[in-house]
Amino acid sequence: MLSVNGLKAKVGETEILKGLDLEVKPGEIHAIMGPNGSGKSTFSHVLSGRDGYEVTGGSVLFEGQDLLDMEPEERAQAGVFLAFQYPVELPGVNNTYFLKAALNSIRKARGESELDAVTFMRLIKEKLKILHLDDSLLKRAVNSGFSGGEKKRNEIFQMALLEPKLAILDETDSGLDIDALRVVADGVNALRSPERSMIVVTHYQRLLDYIEPDHVHVLAKGRIIRSGGKELALELEEKGYGWVLEQEQAA
Amino acid sequence: MSDQAPTGFETWLVAAGSAAGEHEWLDRQRRHAAEQVRELGVPNTKHESWRYTSLKRLLETGFSRVDETRVDDLVPAGIDAYLVPGLDSHRIVMVNGHYSPRLSALGELPPGVRIGALREFLTSDPDALRERLNAVIGPQQPLFSALNTAGSDDGLVVLLERGAILERPIELIHLAVGMEVPRVAQPRHLIALAEGAQAALIERYISLNPELYCTNSVLELALGRDATLYHDRIQMESPQAFHITGLYLDQAANSHYQGVNIGLGGAWARTDIIARFSGEHAQCRLQGLYLAGDQQLMDYHLDVEHAVPNCTSQENFKGILYGKGRAVFDGRVLVARNAQRTDAAMSNKNLMLSEHAEVDTKPQLEIHADDVKCSHGTTVGQIDAEMLFYLRSRGLSASLARRMLCLGFAGEIIESIHHEAVREVVAEQVGARLESAPLD
Numbered sequence: 001m002l003s004v005n006g007l008k009a010k011v012g013e014t015e016i017l018k019g020l021d022l023e024v025k026p027g028e029i030h031a032i033m034g035p036n037g038s039g040k041s042t043f044s045h046v047l048s049g050r051d052g053y054e055v056t057g058g059s060v061l062f063e064g065q066d067l068l069d070m071e072p073e074e075r076a077q078a079g080v081f082l083a084f085q086y087p088v089e090l091p092g093v094n095n096t097y098f099l100k101a102a103l104n105s106i107r108k109a110r111g112e113s114e115l116d117a118v119t120f121m122r123l124i125k126e127k128l129k130i131l132h133l134d135d136s137l138l139k140r141a142v143n144s145g146f147s148g149g150e151k152k153r154n155e156i157f158q159m160a161l162l163e164p165k166l167a168i169l170d171e172t173d174s175g176l177d178i179d180a181l182r183v184v185a186d187g188v189n190a191l192r193s194p195e196r197s198m199i200v201v202t203h204y205q206r207l208l209d210y211i212e213p214d215h216v217h218v219l220a221k222g223r224i225i226r227s228g229g230k231e232l233a234l235e236l237e238e239k240g241y242g243w244v245l246e247q248e249q250a251a
Numbered sequence: 252m253s254d255q256a257p258t259g260f261e262t263w264l265v266a267a268g269s270a271a272g273e274h275e276w277l278d279r280q281r282r283h284a285a286e287q288v289r290e291l292g293v294p295n296t297k298h299e300s301w302r303y304t305s306l307k308r309l310l311e312t313g314f315s316r317v318d319e320t321r322v323d324d325l326v327p328a329g330i331d332a333y334l335v336p337g338l339d340s341h342r343i344v345m346v347n348g349h350y351s352p353r354l355s356a357l358g359e360l361p362p363g364v365r366i367g368a369l370r371e372f373l374t375s376d377p378d379a380l381r382e383r384l385n386a387v388i389g390p391q392q393p394l395f396s397a398l399n400t401a402g403s404d405d406g407l408v409v410l411l412e413r414g415a416i417l418e419r420p421i422e423l424i425h426l427a428v429g430m431e432v433p434r435v436a437q438p439r440h441l442i443a444l445a446e447g448a449q450a451a452l453i454e455r456y457i458s459l460n461p462e463l464y465c466t467n468s469v470l471e472l473a474l475g476r477d478a479t480l481y482h483d484r485i486q487m488e489s490p491q492a493f494h495i496t497g498l499y500l501d502q503a504a505n506s507h508y509q510g511v512n513i514g515l516g517g518a519w520a521r522t523d524i525i526a527r528f529s530g531e532h533a534q535c536r537l538q539g540l541y542l543a544g545d546q547q548l549m550d551y552h553l554d555v556e557h558a559v560p561n562c563t564s565q566e567n568f569k570g571i572l573y574g575k576g577r578a579v580f581d582g583r584v585l586v587a588r589n590a591q592r593t594d595a596a597m598s599n600k601n602l603m604l605s606e607h608a609e610v611d612t613k614p615q616l617e618i619h620a621d622d623v624k625c626s627h628g629t630t631v632g633q634i635d636a637e638m639l640f641y642l643r644s645r646g647l648s649a650s651l652a653r654r655m656l657c658l659g660f661a662g663e664i665i666e667s668i669h670h671e672a673v674r675e676v677v678a679e680q681v682g683a684r685l686e687s688a689p690l691d
């Protein structure tokens with residue numbers, strides 16, 4: 001589904017990603033862990049097409065298409081979804097109006113018909129339940145005045161509605177207390193399917209107690225220095241990032 | 252002093268139907284206004300309130316007055332296409348400044364409420380107007396208001412007696428129909444609410460075709476003690492038109508006024524709002540939203556006078572500018588020496604969608620009292636890149652995302668429109684305007 005080969009990217013003059021390789025197959029959940037400054041967020045942003053990053057080498061293929069050549073909306077329409085670490089507040093932009101526009105933009109790009117109001121509302125209500133979200137959310141402005149937990153749940157709610165093929169969760173656990181974390185993780189788990197892949201980017205192992213990954217990768221200094229199964233996350237939790245970094249240097 | 256009107260304005264001074272001689276008091280007011288016009292002459296950009304605006308184009312066009320007695324014939328298709336779906340109102344329609352009985356539908360009025368056309372009132376009950384006409388605006392009038400006073404066509408008169416409450420809104424529709432020559436219409440309105448009276452007024456300016464004409468309207472609004480008026484003003488003149496409004500407001504003690512000004516049309520649309528508190532504990536909320544694109548100048552001048560203590564005013568105007576659009580926001584709040592405990596907040600925010608757009612914003616507070624809460628702020632900014640990326644990352648095209656952010660910016664003002672049915676029409680119109688605007 002996703003093939004990242006030798007990806008290099010810089011911000012300004014600083015090279016952040018220095019040859020990153022990653023292979024994600026349909027239905028797999030990959031956790032990307034790493035210390036601060038390792039390039040985790042840069043990787044998420046480059047995949048989603050955010051401005052401010054210059055790709056200087058390598059390639060990213062999504063279902064055989066050159067992802068890096070696509071506009072952010074084309075990536076979303078192709079089925080890539082980024083759950084933001086810091087969801088942006090959009091004062092005055094009504095949540096329902098926004099969700100409908102997003103869903104219909106994606107449906108249109110897929111050659112499907114736009115949903116009428118009734119069908120759309122039925123779908124929305126169904127998805128709200130998954131995230132234990134209240135209807136009142138629909139009348140509010142997107143993320144505006146939301147608590148940290150509400151913002152993160154709103155991200156997963158959007159993911160539930162847009163049904164991406166590949167979801168990238170960028171530090172979705174940051175700023176969440178344990179209850180909120182559980183709700184978010186339950187929402188993510190409910191969306192697991194054999195066709196849907198996820199990349200879970202996180203600093204801490206704790207999220208992986210709730211969202212169980214198939215593969216765990218350690219990102220450091222812009223490259224994946226170690227990959228393994230879910231037990232790697234536990235080992236990291238116990239021994240800290242220093243341990244893999246030392247092993248890497250010794251090698 | 253010259254006997255001649257300033258060049259370009261000669262025919263503006265002739266009152267419609269030349270009703271001269273009918274009422275001595277009215278003739279005197281008109282003569283006085285005409286004299287004032289001659290004294291004032293044509294302002295140039297050296298005048299403070301005309302610093303950013305040139306009247307050159309208006310004068311070159313040479314708008315003339317057309318006496319239209321059979322205005323109904325100008326709108327053969329009727330009014331249906333211009334109504335707000337779902338709005339149940341007491342409707343009065345003016346075509347090119349003249350009352351159209353056929354297109355109007357006043358319906359049943361509750362006791363204590365009188366609504367009608369100015370010229371009908373002048374025939375049937377001139378005494379009801381004698382003490383009221385020109386009372387709020389006063390004898391010293393700026394050029395365009397004086398032109399209107401000297402030569403007004405027809406207009407709306409609303410008189411609510413003490414305690415009268417009007418449930419349905421009054422809807423005043425101005426229809427503009429192009430004539431063989433560029434013409435000027437000078438509608439003149441008077442709304443007077445006695446003590447404790449309540450009403451809502453929806454004022455809409457609509458043009459049948461994208462033609463060149465000029466509207467020069469004056470409104471006098473007098474709110475008695477404890478009176479409440481909601482006033483939604485939707486200006487959708489032709490993109491070629493000149494639109495001038497002088498809105499004069501006087502508020503007695505404990506009265507409430509809430510005005511929302513939506514400015515979408517006109518090549519040059521100037522609105523002057525002159526508000527004065529004459530009694531304590533009154534509240535005035537003035538809000539506005541304007542869109543200006545190529546060949547458009549949206550021009551607002553606010554003058555709010557806190558002459559007495561304990562009043563609250565809020566002035567909140569937002570603008571979206573694109574292409575080579577221009578706007579002026581010239582807002583002034585004056586707090587008199589004895590107007591203690593005044594609460595005034597003025598804000599003007601502008602969203603610039605193009606580097607060729609221009610806004611001149613000048614909010615001013617002039618405070619002579621020492622125990623007041625006053626603030627003013629102005630911003631001129633662009634669409635936030637983070638917000639834009641967030642929307643695009645959800646599959647929205649860049650242009651749809653921009654439009655959505657603009658509507659979000661405008662939403663605060665649109666939401667404050669008193670009638671939901673009107674709100675929807677405005678949201679739709681603003682959306683349509685943004686859709687056709689070059690936002691990229």
